[in-house]
Amino acid sequence: MLEISNLHAQIDDTQILKGLDLSIKPGEIHAIMGPNGSGKSTLAKVLAGDEAYEVTDGSVTYEGKDLLDMAPEERACEGLFLAFQYPVEIPGVNNTYFLKAALNAIRAHHDEEELDAYEFLALVKEKMALLEMDKSFKSRPVNVGFSGGEKKRNEILQLTVLNPKMAVLDETDSGLDVDALRTVAKGVNSLRDENHSFLVITHYQRLLDYIVPDFVHIMVDGKIARTGDKSLALEVEDKGYTTTQPSAAP
Amino acid sequence: MESRHTMRREPSRTTALPLKLLGLWAVICHKRQSSDGLTGKRTARVLYSWYWPFALGNGCILSRDTIKQDPIVDDVLDATYKYGFVTDVDAESAPPGLNEDIVRFISAKKNEPEFLLEWRLKAFEKWKKMTAPQWAKVSYPEIDYQEICYYSAPKSMEDRPQSLDEVDPKLLETYEKLGIPLAERAALAGVAVDAVFDSVSVATTFKDQLKDVGVIFCSISEAVREHPELVKKYLGSVVPATDNFFTALNSAVFSDGSFVYIPKGVRCPMELSTYFRINAANTGQFERTLIVADEGSYVSYLEGCTAPMRDENQLHAAVVELVALGDAEIKYSTVQNWYPGDENGVGGIYNFVTKRGACRGDNSKISWTQVETGSAITWKYPSVILQGDNSIGEFYSVAVTANYQQADTGTKMVHIGKNTKSTIISKGIAAGHGDQSYRGLVRVQKGAEGARNYTQCDSLLLGDRCGAHTFPYIEVMNSTAQVEHEASTSKVSEDQLFYCRQRGISEEDAISMIVNGFCKEVFRELPMEFAVEAQKLLSVSLEGAVG
Ligand SMILES: Nc1ncnc2c1ncn2[C@@H]1O[C@H](COP(=O)(O)OP(=O)(O)O)[C@@H](O)[C@H]1O
Numbered sequence: 198m199l200e201i202s203n204l205h206a207q208i209d210d211t212q213i214l215k216g217l218d219l220s221i222k223p224g225e226i227h228a229i230m231g232p233n234g235s236g237k238s239t240l241a242k243v244l245a246g247d248e249a250y251e252v253t254d255g256s257v258t259y260e261g262k263d264l265l266d267m268a269p270e271e272r273a274c275e276g277l278f279l280a281f282q283y284p285v286e287i288p289g290v291n292n293t294y295f296l297k298a299a300l301n302a303i304r305a306h307h308d309e310e311e312l313d314a315y316e317f318l319a320l321v322k323e324k325m326a327l328l329e330m331d332k333s334f335k336s337r338p339v340n341v342g343f344s345g346g347e348k349k350r351n352e353i354l355q356l357t358v359l360n361p362k363m364a365v366l367d368e369t370d371s372g373l374d375v376d377a378l379r380t381v382a383k384g385v386n387s388l389r390d391e392n393h394s395f396l397v398i399t400h401y402q403r404l405l406d407y408i409v410p411d412f413v414h415i416m417v418d419g420k421i422a423r424t425g426d427k428s429l430a431l432e433v434e435d436k437g438y439t440t441t442q443p444s445a446a447p
Numbered sequence: 448m449e450s451r452h453t454m455r456r457e458p459s460r461t462t463a464l465p466l467k468l469l470g471l472w473a474v475i476c477h478k479r480q481s482s483d484g485l486t487g488k489r490t491a492r493v494l495y496s497w498y499w500p501f502a503l504g505n506g507c508i509l510s511r512d513t514i515k516q517d518p519i520v521d522d523v524l525d526a527t528y529k530y531g532f533v534t535d536v537d538a539e540s541a542p543p544g545l546n547e548d549i550v551r552f553i554s555a556k557k558n559e560p561e562f563l564l565e566w567r568l569k570a571f572e573k574w575k576k577m578t579a580p581q582w583a584k585v586s587y588p589e590i591d592y593q594e595i596c597y598y599s600a601p602k603s604m605e606d607r608p609q610s611l612d613e614v615d616p617k618l619l620e621t622y623e624k625l626g627i628p629l630a631e632r633a634a635l636a637g638v639a640v641d642a643v644f645d646s647v648s649v650a651t652t653f654k655d656q657l658k659d660v661g662v663i664f665c666s667i668s669e670a671v672r673e674h675p676e677l678v679k680k681y682l683g684s685v686v687p688a689t690d691n692f693f694t695a696l697n698s699a700v701f702s703d704g705s706f707v708y709i710p711k712g713v714r715c716p717m718e719l720s721t722y723f724r725i726n727a728a729n730t731g732q733f734e735r736t737l738i739v740a741d742e743g744s745y746v747s748y749l750e751g752c753t754a755p756m757r758d759e760n761q762l763h764a765a766v767v768e769l770v771a772l773g774d775a776e777i778k779y780s781t782v783q784n785w786y787p788g789d790e791n792g793v794g795g796i797y798n799f800v801t802k803r804g805a806c807r808g809d810n811s812k813i814s815w816t817q818v819e820t821g822s823a824i825t826w827k828y829p830s831v832i833l834q835g836d837n838s839i840g841e842f843y844s845v846a847v848t849a850n851y852q853q854a855d856t857g858t859k860m861v862h863i864g865k866n867t868k869s870t871i872i873s874k875g876i877a878a879g880h881g882d883q884s885y886r887g888l889v890r891v892q893k894g895a896e897g898a899r900n901y902t903q904c905d906s907l908l909l910g911d912r913c914g915a916h917t918f919p920y921i922e923v924m925n926s927t928a929q930v931e932h933e934a935s936t937s938k939v940s941e942d943q944l945f946y947c948r949q950r951g952i953s954e955e956d957a958i959s960m961i962v963n964g965f966c967k968e969v970f971r972e973l974p975m976e977f978a979v980e981a982q983k984l985l986s987v988s989l990e991g992a993v994g
């Protein structure tokens with residue numbers, strides 16, 4: 198599904214990713230943990246195609262294609278989704294309208310008919326119910342005036358409506374209380390099957406109680422320092438990142 | 448008085464200055480105005496000396512087949528100015544230059560009665576002594592008025608065709624190409640069109656149907672001949688001939704334009720519209736529009752304009768006067784898409800226009816809605832004089848300046864009658880090296896008990912080489928008045944665009960979506976077909992604006 202090899206990336210001449218390797222197969226859930234500033238969000242944005250970052254070495258293959266060669270919207274249309282750590286506000290643009298534009302852009306890319314208003318609203322209604330979101334989200338401008346938790350929930354609403362094959366979640370759990378965490382996890386788990394892969398970036402192992410990963414990676418200084426299973430997350434939570442020993446690449 | 452907003456990530460709002468402060472502000476404004484050469488308070492009759500820049504820039508509109516398509520997306524990839532072609536017609540033109548003989552020539556061409564010739568000559572005498580205003584925040588090389596041609600008309604229009612069959616097919620084709628079929632069977636249902644080509648009106652559709660309900664809709668030249676009493680009564684009654692440099696020029700040499708009269712109690716059964724087309728080179732267009740809504744009547748009027756692409760700048764100096772009598776309502780919408788010049792700022796229309804409406808009677812209402820996407824320079828301030836008690840003035844504006852376009856635009860709301868209300872919603876979008884200013888005056892006269900104004904003035908910047916400025920002038924002479932001013936400046940950020948693209952939406956579509964969202968309060972004031980066209984125009988104007 199996603200094959201990252203020796204990835205180096207920089208921003209404003211500062212090297213952030215320093216030879217990162219990661220391989221995600223269809224249906225797998227991978228978690229990345231790591232101290233602040235280790236480059237987790239950088240990885241997420243490089244995967245999504247943020248042009249502020251420059252890839253200086255390495256490669257990323259997505260479903261056999263060179264991901265780094267694709268424009269951000271092309272990556273999105275091919276099923277790569279990023280739930281942003283800090284979702285952006287777009288004043289004046291209605292949340293539902295935005296979601297519909299996104300869904301129809303992706304459908305058009307696959308030569309599929311646009312959903313008509315009725316089908317689309319039914320879909321949104323179903324997903325909003327799943328995520329226990331208030332109806333008012335439909336008519337408000339994208340993320341404008343949303344609380345931190347509401348923004349994260351809105352990201353997951355987009356995730357469930359757009360139904361991507363490869364989703365990257367960047368600290369979606371930060372700032373959520375336990376109830377919200379559970380709802381968000383419910384949204385993610387509703388998509389989980391052999392065709393959907395996830396890369397979940399988090400600080401806290403508690404999210405991983407709800408979204409149970411197949412692999413846990415520890416990222417330090419722009420590289421994967423250790424890889425293990427769910428128990429690694431518990432260990433890190435217990436002992437902190439500093440005591441984790443570097444291990445051979447998985 | 449300029450408040451140049453700093454660019455912020457998110458719009459910020461400064462709300463409702465307390466009235467006391469406003470009073471002080473008014474004083475400052477006054478001072479500032481006089482030092483700017485702006486005539487602040489003149490006489491009780493309220494003569495304004497605000498002029499309009501001249502640039503070519505009115506919107507293309509009413510294309511039948513495009514209306515059915517997706518409003519926003521389709522034209523985005525086709526960024527060139529679509530209306531830049533030239534029609535090859537045999538034209539009769541006056542030699543370049545302006546003198547008394549030219550004024551007489553134009554008047555004679557139009558078989559005008561003596562009173563009008565005298566009116567023109569008087570304006571011309573005054574104009575000779577006037578100078579072009581300097582206070583607007585636009586810059587352009589000095590215009591040599593002796594180099595411009597003041598009259599150009601297709602020869603085929605010489606003997607005034609009586610029906611569409613007699614009109615030169617080339618002219619009809621031109622409008623067809625612009626998406627304005629003039630044959631009534633093909634025309635847009637519910638919209639009557641007056642088509643003005645350079646200095647003459649080519650045709651006016653649905654005239655007979657309108658006549659049945661007593662509505663007069665014809666070219667101003669025809670009105671002068673057929674309804675001289677109405678013209679004499681109202682022409683220059685809202686915008687005096689010598690109001691400013693450009694109105695004096697227009698009054699001396701105006702060639703054509705539209706005339707509308709809605710009789711008492713009549714609700715005009717269709718939208719009326721004028722489509723202005725500049726074709727001839729080195730020719731200025733000086734149109735004159737006069738709309739009179741008699742007591743208790745209603746009319747919605749639309750205006751659109753385009754011009755060929757040329758390297759030379761061309762002058763468009765129009766005057767529009769609206770008169771609303773008691774309980775009457777006029778809704779005036781403009782989509783201005785004159786040729787804006789190329790991406791290096793070469794060519795384009797100088798659009799210096801004076802538009803003003805008078806709410807003469809009690810409970811009358813005048814509403815201006817404008818979408819200004821074209822022109823190299825736009826200088827216009829559609830205004831309302833609220834004379835009647837309880838009268839209402841509205842101004843809804845979207846102005847776009849991309850590449851090297853400049854716009855200094857806004858409005859004036861003058862409250863004279865009691866309980867008069869005005870609303871100003873201005874949305875400015877600057878991209879590329881575009882520069883634009885909102886300039887607005889709200890004046891509450893002494894007797895305007897209970898007057899209320901609400902002004903909202905928002906700017907959106909795309910890229911970091913463009914500029915947006917706000918010049919609000921507020922003069923309150925009655926303590927019962929409520930005046931509210933809000934302003935914001937925001938920027939379309941790379942983060943927003945990346946967010947949209949990450950969801951599968953292309954950059955062009957993302958910009959369209961954000962810009963249309965920004966403008967929606969204005970768009971919803973436009974008649975349906977116009978709103979759709981306006982959205983598309985915005986997309987085209989802003990093509991390539993970022994990145
Ligand atoms: N524009 C920038 N210029 C230089 N350094 C940056 C820039 N943006 C982020 N960084 C640095 O990159 C490093 C990685 O950031 P980030 O990927 O956000 O880490 P994480 O998500 O793991 O907390 C941090 O040390 C941060 O300070």
Ligand SMILES: [Mg+2]
Pocket residue numbers: 237238239282367368
């Ligand atoms: Mg981060």
